[in-house]
Amino acid sequence: MAERSFAKEVETLRIGDGEIFHGEGILAVTKALLQSGVSYVGGYQGAPISHLMDVLADAEPLMQELGIHFEASASEASAAAMLAASVNYPLRGAVTWKSTVGTNVASDALANVSSGGVTGGALVIIGEDYGEGSSIMQERSHAFAMKSQMWLLDPRPxxxxxxxMVELGFQLSEASNTPVMLELRIRTCHVYGSFTAKDNRAATFSLRDAMENPVRDTGRIVLPPANFAHEQEKVAKRWPAAIDFIKSRRMNEFLGAATGDVGIIVQGGLYNNLIRALEVEGLSDVFGKARLPIYVLNVTYPLITEEIVAFAPIRKRCF
Known part of the structure; x- marks a missing residue:
């Protein structure tokens, strides 16, 4: 049973191109998924993304109109196994669960998907739960992203x-044939705001198309000798493709003052906290007009060496 009903709010997900969407973070994530032409979504409950699963469940009638398969998975492992649909087919799909404890349960299926690589965009929405207000031990998702070489996004709240970042996450996944993780903290999930919407769209290649025209690429099966080739592919092909995409789309941001002796490098999800701290110290206004340079990592893995090198030398100190 859902924690709460979003039956009224999900009607706002129907708005079209050019209209202004007002609402909560998790509703914005759902709208972004609908705008991205996904074929399937699923996941397993767990704070702080439990409400995202509630929204997806309440939006199921709308998703059915668009031909999107929704599944409330029995575990994080079964949710991760859904991503295998994107290995051989250009199917975009997203799954969601809670931070490190959920990723641990999903790690077997997730490691296999990341080894074989994906054809369609595969997005894992992680309910990150460390820091103030955490409900679990202080562990982060970075280790899992680095272990399996999956890219980790951390958008500004x-x-x-x-x-x-949701829309670019699918594009990054397809450009580098790699699953992408997107982490959302509790405040990000529930932040209110607005953005200019686009039309919802059905997938150009559907689950029905996949079933009617089955494809089997034995090179994507994670068994010797193919799995050894996967590791070479990660380094020689997927990593450079991801770096090129992140740089060309300017997914990371340079904000605040143009120059200064001191600069700050911050994960995107912590940006609002940083601005509030700077405001208290008289170094920023409430709208983020900071008096020192800030390099915002909306992509926390992989790091873009050239961007860091370009940001650091002109400062006496970076934090």
Missing amino acids: NLASIVD
Whole structure:
């Protein structure tokens, strides 16, 4: 049974191109998924993304109109196994669960998907749960992203940035044939705001198309000798493709003052906290007009060496 009903709010997900969407972070994520032409979504309950599963469940009638398969998975492992649909087919799909404890349950299926690589965009929406207000031990998702070489997005907590990162996350996944993780903290899930919407769209290649025209690429099966080739592919092909995409789309941001002796490098999800701290110290206004340079990592893995090198030398100190 859902924690709460979003039956009224999900009607706002029907708005079209150019209209202004007002609402909560998790509703913005759902709208971004609908705008991205996904074929399937699923996941397993767990704070702080439990409400995202509630929204998806309440939006199921709308998703059925678009031909999107929704599944409330029995576990994080079964949710991760859904992503295998994107290995051989250009199917975009997203799954969601809670941070490190959920990713641990999903790690077997997730490691296999990341080894074989994906054809369609595969997005894992992680309810990150460390820091203030955490309900579990202090562990982070970075280790799992690095272990399996999956890219990790951490958008600034405003609705426009969140929606952009969801849409770019699918594109990054397809450009590098790699599953992408997107982490959302509790405040990000529940932040209110607005953004300019686009039309919802059905997938150009559907689950029905996949079933009627089955494809089997034995090179994507994670068994010797193919799995050894996967590891070479990660380094020689997927990593450079991801770096090129992140740089060309300017997914990370340079904000605040153009110059200064001191600069700050911050994960996107912590940006609002940083601005509030700077405001208290008289170094920023409430709208983020900071008096020192800030390099915002909306992509926390992989790091873009060239961007860090370009940001650091002109500062006496970076934090």
